[in-house]
Every structure is written in C-alpha cells, then in structure tokens.
Amino acid sequence: MKATETPPVVTVTEPAPVSKAPAQDGKKKSGEGKVLNVFSHGVLIIWAILVVMPLLWAVMTSFKTDDSILSTPWALPDKLHFENWSRAWSQAHMSEYFLNTIVVVGGSLIGTLLLGSMAAYVLARFDFPGNRFVYYLFIGGMSFPIILALVPLFFVMNNMGLLNTTHGLILVYIAYSLPFTVFFLTAFFRTLPGSVAEAAMLDGASHTRTFFQVMLPMAKPGLISVGIFNFLGQWNQYMLPTVLNSDPDHRVLSQGLVELANSQGYKGDWSGLFAGLVMAMLPVLAAYIVFQRQVVAGLTAGAVK
Amino acid sequence: MQHGKYRFIVGFLVAPLALYAVFVIWPFIQSIYYSFTDWTGLSPDFKMVGLDNYTRMFKDDIFWKSLQHSVLLVLLLPLVTLGLALFFAFMLNVGGRRRKNAAVSGVRGSGFYKIAYFFPQVLSIVIVALLFQFAYNPRSGMLNSALKGVGLDSIQPDWLGDPNLALICVMVVLVWSTVGFFVVLFSAGMASIPKDFYEAALLDGASRVTTFFKITLPLLWDTVQSGWVYMGILALGVEAFTAVQVMTVGPGGPDYATSVLPLYVYQTAFRDGQAGYATTIGVGLLIVTMVFAAIVMRLGRRERLEF
Numbered sequence: 087m088k089a090t091e092t093p094p095v096v097t098v099t100e101p102a103p104v105s106k107a108p109a110q111d112g113k114k115k116s117g118e119g120k121v122l123n124v125f126s127h128g129v130l131i132i133w134a135i136l137v138v139m140p141l142l143w144a145v146m147t148s149f150k151t152d153d154s155i156l157s158t159p160w161a162l163p164d165k166l167h168f169e170n171w172s173r174a175w176s177q178a179h180m181s182e183y184f185l186n187t188i189v190v191v192g193g194s195l196i197g198t199l200l201l202g203s204m205a206a207y208v209l210a211r212f213d214f215p216g217n218r219f220v221y222y223l224f225i226g227g228m229s230f231p232i233i234l235a236l237v238p239l240f241f242v243m244n245n246m247g248l249l250n251t252t253h254g255l256i257l258v259y260i261a262y263s264l265p266f267t268v269f270f271l272t273a274f275f276r277t278l279p280g281s282v283a284e285a286a287m288l289d290g291a292s293h294t295r296t297f298f299q300v301m302l303p304m305a306k307p308g309l310i311s312v313g314i315f316n317f318l319g320q321w322n323q324y325m326l327p328t329v330l331n332s333d334p335d336h337r338v339l340s341q342g343l344v345e346l347a348n349s350q351g352y353k354g355d356w357s358g359l360f361a362g363l364v365m366a367m368l369p370v371l372a373a374y375i376v377f378q379r380q381v382v383a384g385l386t387a388g389a390v391k
Numbered sequence: 392m393q394h395g396k397y398r399f400i401v402g403f404l405v406a407p408l409a410l411y412a413v414f415v416i417w418p419f420i421q422s423i424y425y426s427f428t429d430w431t432g433l434s435p436d437f438k439m440v441g442l443d444n445y446t447r448m449f450k451d452d453i454f455w456k457s458l459q460h461s462v463l464l465v466l467l468l469p470l471v472t473l474g475l476a477l478f479f480a481f482m483l484n485v486g487g488r489r490r491k492n493a494a495v496s497g498v499r500g501s502g503f504y505k506i507a508y509f510f511p512q513v514l515s516i517v518i519v520a521l522l523f524q525f526a527y528n529p530r531s532g533m534l535n536s537a538l539k540g541v542g543l544d545s546i547q548p549d550w551l552g553d554p555n556l557a558l559i560c561v562m563v564v565l566v567w568s569t570v571g572f573f574v575v576l577f578s579a580g581m582a583s584i585p586k587d588f589y590e591a592a593l594l595d596g597a598s599r600v601t602t603f604f605k606i607t608l609p610l611l612w613d614t615v616q617s618g619w620v621y622m623g624i625l626a627l628g629v630e631a632f633t634a635v636q637v638m639t640v641g642p643g644g645p646d647y648a649t650s651v652l653p654l655y656v657y658q659t660a661f662r663d664g665q666a667g668y669a670t671t672i673g674v675g676l677l678i679v680t681m682v683f684a685a686i687v688m689r690l691g692r693r694e695r696l697e698f
Contacts, residue, residue, distance in 0.1 A: 122485075122486050122599060123486060123498065125482075125486070126482035126483075126486025126498055127486070127498060129478075129479070129482060130479060130482055130483065130486075130498065130504050133475075133479060133508065133570075134503075134504055134507045134508065136567070137507055137508055137510055137511060137567070137571065138507055138510065140522055140523070140526065140533075141510060141522075143533065144522055155531070156530075156531040157531070158536075159531055159532070159533055159536045160533070160536060160537065160540065201406055201407040201410065202407065204403040204404075204406070204407060205403065205404055205407040205408065207403065208399075208400050208403045208404055212396065212400055214397065214400055220404065220408065223411075223416065224411065227411070227415050227416075229620075229624060229680065229684060230419065230677065230680070231627060231628055231653060231673065231676045231677055231680055232628065232629060233628070233629075233632065233653040233656045233657060233673060233676070234419065234422050234656070234670065234673035234674065234676060234677055235415060235418035235419045235422060236418070236657075236660075237418075237422055237425070237432070237656065237660045237666050237669050237670050237673065238417075238418040238421040238422045238425060238666075238670070239414060239418040240432075240660070240661070241432060241666070242413070242414075242417070242418060242421075257410060257414060258414050260410060261410045261411050261413070261414035261415050262414070262415060264407060264410070264411050264415075265411075265415075268407070292395070292399075293395060293396070293399035294399065294402075297403075318513055321515070322514070322515035322516065322517070324515065324516065324517050324629070324633045324637075325629045325632055325633060328636075329657070329661065339515075340515050340517040340518075343515075343517055343518065343521060344517060344521070344637055347521050347524070347637075356525075359521075360525075363518055363521055363522065366515070366518055367514060367518050370513050370514060370515075371510065371513065371514070373513075374509070374510070374513045375506070378506055381509075381513065382505075382509060382575055385512060385513075385572065386572070386575060386576050386579070
C-alpha cells in the first residue's frame with residue numbers, strides 16, 4: 087500500500103524503564119495509580135482483542151465448511167477442512183498470484199534499492215549545479231496524489247507496450263518507490279563519514295568502485311530499513327496493478343484476492359476465499375513476528391525535520 | 392579527486408532520473424494539460440476545451456459528494472486515529488503500577504501490546520478490507536451474528552448497505568488498520584521524555600491527565616504533526632481508494648454514499664472513458680491535498696521544545 091508514502095518521523099527506541107529518585111508516596115496517589123493501572127490494562131486488552139480477534143477468526147474460518155461459516159460464524163470448525171486450502175491454492179490460482187507477486191516484488195525491490203542508493207549517494211555527497219533541484223524533484227513525489235498521474239500513465243504505458251506486462255509493472259513500482267527511498271537514503275549517506283571514501287579514492291579506486299565496494303556495504307543498515315519499508319509497500323500494492331495490469335495471467339496477490347472475493351462470493355465458496363486470505367496473510371505476519379524489531383524500525387524510520 | 396566526477400554524477404543519476412521522469416513527472420505534467428481537453432483516452436484525437444471541464448466539475452453532484460467524503464475523511468481520520476493512538480501510548484507508558492522508586496512507569500506486557508497492535512500495519516489493506524467486508528455482511532457476518540448472540544435480534548444494521556453507515560464502516564476499517572502504527576511511534580517518543588518531568592509535576596500535585604496535556608503532548612507535538620500529514624495523505628490517497636473500491640457496493644455506493652475523490656477519478660477515466668475530465672477531478676484532488684498540507688503546517692507551527 088505504501089510504496090510512495092512517507093512515514094512520519096521518529097527513531098524507535100525501546101522504552102528503558104528509568105529508575106529515579108523515589109517520589110513521595112502519598113496514599114491518595116498510590117490509590118490513583120492502582121485504579122489507573124487496572125483501567126489502562128482494561129482498555130489496552132480490549133484494543134488488543136479487537137486487533138487480534140478478526141485475524142484469529144479468519145484463520146479459524148478458513149478451516150470450516152461453507153455451511154457452518156454462514157450459519158454459525160462464531161463456532162469452531164467441526165474438523166480441520168484442509169481441502170479449502172488446497173482448493174484455494176490450485177483451483178483459485180493462489181499459487182500463480184504468489185509467484186507473480188514474488189517476481190514483481192523481487193525485481194522491483196532490487197531495482198529500487200540499486201537505483202535509489204545510486205541517486206541518493208550522488209545527491210548526498212557531491213556538489214553540482216542542480217543538486218537541490220533534483221533532490222526536491224524526487225521528494226516532491228511523496229505527497230502528490232498518485233491517481234492523478236495514473237490516468238496519463240496508463241496511456242503512456244499502453245503506447246510503450248508495457249501495459250499488462252511484468253517488466254512494465256516492475257519499472258512503475260521502482261519509479262513510485264524512488265521518492266521515499268531517495269529521501270531516506272540521502273539522509274543516511276550524509277551521516278556516513280567521508281574519510282573512508284577519501285582513503286579509497288587516494289588508493290586509486292574509481293568513484294564507481296568506491297561506491298560499490300566501500301560506501302554501499304557501509305550503508306547496509308539504511309538499506310535494510312528502507313528495503314523492509316519498500317518490500318511491504320510493494321507486496322501490498324493494490325492501486326498500481328489495478329490500473330496498469332488487468333491481464334488475468336499477470337495478476338498479483340492483492341488483485342487475485344479481490345478477484346477471488348468476487349468470484350467465490352458469486353459461487354458461494356466462502357471457505358475457499360478465507361483460505362486464500364489467510365494464505366496471503368500468514369507469511370507476512372510470520373515474517374513480522376520473527377523480524378519484529380527490524381520491521382518496526384524500517385516502517386517508522388525516516389528521521390526528517 | 393575531480394577526475395571524472397561529472398561523468399560519474401551523470402552516470403549514476405541518469406537511470407533513476409529517467410525512470411522517475413518517464414513514469415512519474417511526465418504523467419503529472421500531462422495530466423494537468425489533459426484537464427483542459429476533451430480527451431476520452433480511447434481515441435488519440437482530442438481538442439482543447441478551455442475551462443469547460445472545470446465548470447462541468449463545479450456542477451457535478453457526484454464530484455461534490457466525493458469531495459465532501461474526502462474532506463470528512465481528512466478531518467476525522469487523523470483526529471480519531473491519532474487521538475486513540477495517543478491515548479493507548481500514554482496508557483502503555485504511564486499507566487503502569489507504581490514501582491518503588493519511579494513516579495511513572497509503563498504497564499507490564501507493553502512489548503506484547505505493541506507487537507499485537509502493529510499487526511494490521513504489515514497486512515495489505517486489501518486483506519483487511521475483505522475481512523471486514525465479511526464481518527459487515529448483514530446476514531451472516533460477524534457483527535450481526537454477534538448482536539444476535541447477545542439477544543439484540545432487533546438491531547441488525549445493513550452496515551455497508553446502509554447509506555448512512557457505509558462511510559463510517561469504511562472509516563472504522565482505516566482507523567483499525569492504522570492506530571497500531573502510531574501507538575508504536577508515539578510510545579517511542581514518550582519513552583524518550585525524561586521521567587523527572589512527570590515526577591516534578593506529580594509532586595506538585597498535578598493529575599496524570601494534566602501531565603498528558605502539559606508535558607506529553609507538547610513534547611510530542613512534532614511527531615503528532617507529521618502523523619497528521621501522513622494520515623491526511625492516506626485519507627486522500629491510496630488507502631481510502633483501496634478500502635472503498637474493495638469493500639463497498641458499486642464501488643462507491645450505496646448511492647454514492649462512500650465515493651471518494653481518487654475513486655471518482657479512477658471510475659471517470661477507466662469506467663466512463665473520460666480521461667480528460669478525470670484529470671480535472673484529479674487536479675481538484677491535488678488542490679485539496681495541498682490546501683490540507685498547508686493548513687496543517689500552519690496550524691501546527693509552534694515553538695520547538697528542546698529537552
């Protein structure tokens with residue numbers, strides 16, 4: 087969803103419980119503290135349930151039969167109907183959607199990181215006429231409504247023969263991911279010490295070699311953050327493929343799910359739809375839980391001001 | 392050092408810049424030009440029509456409805472989302488049981504809450520919208536069967552089918568999926584506020600509510616402000632488009648009750664074959680976006696607090 091948007095500022099630091107000098111422990115205040123504690127746990131748990139329950143419910147529903155989904159939506163499945171999953175995977179083309187998405191996102195992610203870091207490096211570390219202009223040209227793209235550009239873009243792509251093709255979609259994903267990537271990486275390259283690059287140049291390395299062998303490895307933490315951000319944005323992308331990629335054979339996951347919802351709703355195959363939804367949901371959630379710290383840092387990164 | 396510098400700069404910039412110019416900048420410029428033409432998008436022939444599209448837009452009821460909904464989203468979404476997120480983040484950081492030697496402390500298990508709250512952020516808005524679409528289903532959805540379950544058989548709203556409720560239903564989905572992100576963001580900001588500030592205030596007899604408005608909020612203002620911009624762009628952009636397009640009947644229905652500007656641009660261009668007029672509406676959306684950003688920047692300007 088957010089290939090081209092800026093997340094707001096702030097670097098995430100885990101709250102460190104700071105112990106300070108003891109405060110006065112009046113009776114009234116500790117009473118207030120206790121009430122507040124119960125209250126805050128109460129509201130926090132309610133929201134946690136509101137967030138987690140629909141997801142668990144979807145997982146549960148994906149193992150039920152169509153009848154029981156409609157008649158008793160809250161009941162547990164009578165047994166685990168794995169056939170829903172296999173039906174969604176093969177008959178409903180989920181496997182193809184996954185494959186298409188992996189190809190598109192893989193290509194665009196590599197392209198975004200490569201082109202983004204090249205542009206950002208030059209903009210961050212070299213003085214030349216027009217530097218500021220190019221920089222603002224890039225970051226200006228973060229706040230404009232994408233849909234406005236999509237109308238002419240559709241016809242530009244059509245004329246270039248890029249409509250409904252995988253490589254066309256990859257190029258568009260890269261182009262719309264560049265503003266944030268350039269913005270983020272420019273700030274990152276500025277923080278890297280210049281002395282290492284100078285030493286490499288003195289040793290006779292060319293600019294290009296210095297970039298690939300010295301600066302890029304140093305920028306790894308930044309690349310990981312912006313990479314996670316772009317990966318999620320591109321994996322979840324819906325608007326760009328909806329407009330620019332209507333060929334059923336090239337559908338990506340998000341389009342496939344909507345298509346699945348339309349056709350399964352029509353056929354009444356709700357269990358297949360939920361199996362598809364959960365199938366699309368679980369890998370991302372699992373990856374998030376494993377790489378929790380990096381994902382949160384990546385999505386909340388972007389120290390501007 | 393200077394040797395080959397410019398060749399290197401050009402070599403590194405040419406590919407990204409060319410890609411960006413062809414697929415982003417050029418279409419933007421074109422769309423502003425097309426907004427003054429009667430281009431259908433289907434045939435290559437079109438002519439300039441001056442301001443006709445703009446006068447048509449001002450008389451277009453659906454445009455006004457979509458604009459109204461978009462403005463409503465821009466005003467309400469940030470308010471509700473950021474408000475809830477600030478509330479939860481404050482509870483996480485200050486709502487803890489008083490420990491022996493700290494005036495304020497976070498609740499236990501705040502790590503768990505933050506992990507759980509963040510779930511929707513990593514999910515595609517499409518998945519979220521489809522899940523909720525089923526939850527809202529009037530006959531067999533989660534909500535109505537839960538209402539039945541607690542004996543409220545008489546209250547069975549149509550949710551997305553009810554013109555008065557549909558937009559609120561969409562809004563709930565967008566709030567649900569974005570609050571967690573801001574809880575994590577604000578919580579990180581609050582954790583970096585020195586605890587002495589709270590201690591001093593509590594010693595002076597301030598209540599915790601007062602400390603929120605007098606200490607937490609002012610020190611977090613920068614983050615809240617950029618969150619406001621972010622939510623506004625989201626409400627005018629891709630997320631609102633996706634939620635409405637996936638969830639509502641029509642999409643945009645019932646009876647245009649949920650139509651938003653980006654959706655109307657999309658439908659005018661690709662369903663009705665009026666690409667020229669669609670770009671006109673798009674320019675309208677661009678203006679709304681810019682006005683919004685300018686207002687937030689202006690209202691939000693305050694003295695920066697250092698701590």
